[in-house]
Amino acid sequence: MKAKYGHPALLLVICQDKATAEWAAGPFKLGPEGWKALAVHPLVLGPGNVPPIIDAEEAAQNLAMATFSAMTHGRSQDAPAILDALARALGTADEESVAYYSELLEIGLGETPARETWRNLMTIRTYFPGRGTLIEETLLKGEAKGEAKGRADMVLRALEHRGVPVSARDRERIAECTDLDIVQGWADRAFTVSSVDELFGEES
Numbered sequence: 295m296k297a298k299y300g301h302p303a304l305l306l307v308i309c310q311d312k313a314t315a316e317w318a319a320g321p322f323k324l325g326p327e328g329w330k331a332l333a334v335h336p337l338v339l340g341p342g343n344v345p346p347i348i349d350a351e352e353a354a355q356n357l358a359m360a361t362f363s364a365m366t367h368g369r370s371q372d373a374p375a376i377l378d379a380l381a382r383a384l385g386t387a388d389e390e391s392v393a394y395y396s397e398l399l400e401i402g403l404g405e406t407p408a409r410e411t412w413r414n415l416m417t418i419r420t421y422f423p424g425r426g427t428l429i430e431e432t433l434l435k436g437e438a439k440g441e442a443k444g445r446a447d448m449v450l451r452a453l454e455h456r457g458v459p460v461s462a463r464d465r466e467r468i469a470e471c472t473d474l475d476i477v478q479g480w481a482d483r484a485f486t487v488s489s490v491d492e493l494f495g496e497e498s
Contacts, residue, residue, distance in 0.1 A: 305336040308362065308402060310369045315340025341366050348375040353383035361395045364412075365402035373408040381415045439472045445481050446471055452484035453493070464490045 296302050309315035319338045325331035344366045347353050353360035360383060364376045380399070384392045396412070403409035446468050453460050460468075471477050480493055487493045 305334060307336045307338045308365050309338060309340040310366060312340055312342045315342055339366055341370060346372040346376050348379050350379045350382035353379045354386055357383060357387060357391060357395050361399050364399050368403045368406045368408040374411060377408060377411055442472050442474045442477045445477045449480045449484045458489060460490055
């Protein structure tokens with residue numbers, strides 16, 4: 295870490311209850327019996343040492359700390375107020391910060407009711423692929439729609455090239471379809487059908 299980025303390594307642990315936070319502070323001694331080669335002292339953030347930030351202006355001054363506040367108090371009664379303050383603070387931030395902190399928080403909230411509250415507040419882009427966040431789902435849906443449009447254009451070009459008549463209504467139906475599976479089926483048949491009705495098949 296230090297060689298690559300010029301910063302010392304630090305183990306950060308985020309907890310949502312005080313008991314776990316106290317345990318996670320360690321130290322944890324590693325090594326065989328009689329020879330403890332390493333002692334780990336994590337930096338632990340929890341509800342006992344991170345204050346609830348419920349003021350939007352205060353949250354805007356330090357988005358990182360406001361995000362940690364929302365994570366550590368994700369199971370507390372203050373969670374809705376903290377999330378509301380952070381959401382309003384992000385409304386004044388640059389797009390990249392909004393995307394990063396909103397998705398980082400969604401992951402950090404884990405399986406809590408607060409996560410669903412946050413999912414209803416934010417949607418931008420994904421920085422953490424494969425984690426199933428709302429932002430990632432939105433992005434993937436957008437990519438699927440884009441791919442469907444590209445294949446729909448291919449279907450129309452194939453039909454035109456083969457001289458298959460396509461009415462304005464059918465052209466609109468093909469061009470505006472965003473279901474990738476349906477469009478793929480059309481693409482598979484576009485080079486063999488003799489009519490649009492045959493292309494649509496049972497979907498007609």
